[in-house]
Amino acid sequence: MPENRQPGDGQPSEIQKTYSGQSEKHEVAVLGGGSFGTAMAKVLTENGHRVHFWMRDEAQARELSEKGTNSRYMPGVTLSGDLCPTTDFADAVAQVDTVFVAIPSKAFRDVIRSHAGAFRPGQIVVSLTKGIERDGFKLMSEILQEEIPKTRIGVLSGPNLAAEIVNRELTATVIAAKVPEVRRTVQALLGCEYFRVYANVDVYGVELAGALKNIYAIVSGMASALELGENARAMLMTRSLAEMSRFAVSLGANPMTFMGLAGIGDLVVTCTSAKSRNYRVGYAVGRGDRLEDAVAELGQVAEGIHTLLLVKEKAEEVGIYMPLVRGLYDILYGGASIKAVISSLMTAVQNSDVEFILPRTLTGQA
Numbered sequence: 548m549p550e551n552r553q554p555g556d557g558q559p560s561e562i563q564k565t566y567s568g569q570s571e572k573h574e575v576a577v578l579g580g581g582s583f584g585t586a587m588a589k590v591l592t593e594n595g596h597r598v599h600f601w602m603r604d605e606a607q608a609r610e611l612s613e614k615g616t617n618s619r620y621m622p623g624v625t626l627s628g629d630l631c632p633t634t635d636f637a638d639a640v641a642q643v644d645t646v647f648v649a650i651p652s653k654a655f656r657d658v659i660r661s662h663a664g665a666f667r668p669g670q671i672v673v674s675l676t677k678g679i680e681r682d683g684f685k686l687m688s689e690i691l692q693e694e695i696p697k698t699r700i701g702v703l704s705g706p707n708l709a710a711e712i713v714n715r716e717l718t719a720t721v722i723a724a725k726v727p728e729v730r731r732t733v734q735a736l737l738g739c740e741y742f743r744v745y746a747n748v749d750v751y752g753v754e755l756a757g758a759l760k761n762i763y764a765i766v767s768g769m770a771s772a773l774e775l776g777e778n779a780r781a782m783l784m785t786r787s788l789a790e791m792s793r794f795a796v797s798l799g800a801n802p803m804t805f806m807g808l809a810g811i812g813d814l815v816v817t818c819t820s821a822k823s824r825n826y827r828v829g830y831a832v833g834r835g836d837r838l839e840d841a842v843a844e845l846g847q848v849a850e851g852i853h854t855l856l857l858v859k860e861k862a863e864e865v866g867i868y869m870p871l872v873r874g875l876y877d878i879l880y881g882g883a884s885i886k887a888v889i890s891s892l893m894t895a896v897q898n899s900d901v902e903f904i905l906p907r908t909l910t911g912q913a
């Protein structure tokens with residue numbers, strides 16, 4: 548932009564253009580009838596779009612059709628507008644230009660693969676899922692690329708607690724896509740007075756950030772249960788950011804993505820809020836519950852528990868130092884005491900604060 552021009556002068560920005568397109572009604576699909584699928588379906592219907600909302604459970608689809616509620620995953624919330632709940636996948640996808648996928652990572656490939664024929668070339672398909680596939684350490688956009696390569700793919704990620712979005716609490720997110728048309732379309736479909744959509748091209752970084760932060764939300768929930776204090780919370784969140792960006796950058800992500808909503812933004816919300824399921828699992832374990840009991844009590848997906856296993860394996864394979872991942876793994880899966888892990892983390896070699904400025908050393912003589 549020329550020096551003396553202000554944002555908003557002259558040519559409309561990408562976002563201003565987006566808002567001007569919002570009055571147009573579109574047919575969109577949301578796949579997955581859990582809490583986040585419900586939250587996104589609500590934003591989309593409130594923005595005036597017809598939403599084909601696919602879920603596998605007949606009774607849930609019937610309840611949404613008859614009452615506009617999803618009492619299992621989003622009690623107390625009513626959806627209105629042009630909502631078409633269905634269990635017919637092909638029917639949901641056939642009629643739309645844009646599809647949002649909110650299926651947990653464990654089932655993501657199966658669902659897409661078994662309905663791959665339903666997608667049309669050129670259709671926009673956006674993953675809302677924050678997880679990693681075990682085989683091959685694949686992210687959801689990579690699964691989409693493999694299973695439905697003729698579609699145009701995007702990833703939506705950011706500090707987006709479903710429980711707040713359904714109450715129209717002010718929220719921002721990130722659409723990451725290589726193709727500008729995908730970014731613009733998603734901004735136009737979702738953007739409104741309470742939901743802002745920022746854009747990024749670093750699909751890998753945005754997606755990996757969303758998956759990784761779930762691990763650190765578990766750590767942070769645990770620290771809260773143990774009442775470690777506010778200094779400890781700040782230390783943990785900052786070192787989490789250092790660790791997740793070290794790992795992601797080594798795999799090809801752009802470090803600057805971690806300064807944005809999908810990086811630090813999502814890390815902050817999930818590490819500080821009891822509305823985060825990952826945080827809640829960590830809190831329960833921190834106060835002495837067994838992991839299995841904490842997960843059973845939650846009754847919803849906490850992706851970080853599986854992501855932890857995959858990231859720990861991957862970090863060892865590629866030789867990335869991830870002490871928080873290692874410590875959490877030892878607690879959740881290795882029977883280590885939380886106290887012993889904290890002590891070993893606190894007495895480890897002291898090293899560089901921001902390693903993109905001052906590289907880490909093996910001896911700690913930074």
Ligand SMILES: NC(=O)C1=CN([C@@H]2O[C@H](COP(=O)(O)OP(=O)(O)OC[C@H]3O[C@@H](n4cnc5c(N)ncnc54)[C@H](O)[C@@H]3O)[C@@H](O)[C@H]2O)C=CC1
Nearest residue numbers: 580581582583584603649651654676677707708709847848
């Ligand atoms: N809830 C939230 O605040 C947010 C969640 N996400 C991500 O969205 C993804 C989905 O999570 P939630 O909706 O929150 O989970 P949830 O636990 O609330 O619901 C999961 C949904 O997936 C469905 N499902 C599971 N396996 C399936 C299969 N094989 N076929 C069809 N449907 C299946 C379940 O029936 C359920 O409707 C996760 O990756 C999560 O990290 C992302 C941002 C915010």
Ligand SMILES: O=C(CO)COP(=O)(O)O
Nearest residue numbers: 705706707708823824825
């Ligand atoms: O990703 C989320 C908020 O951005 C939701 O986090 P949880 O899955 O921990 O609830």
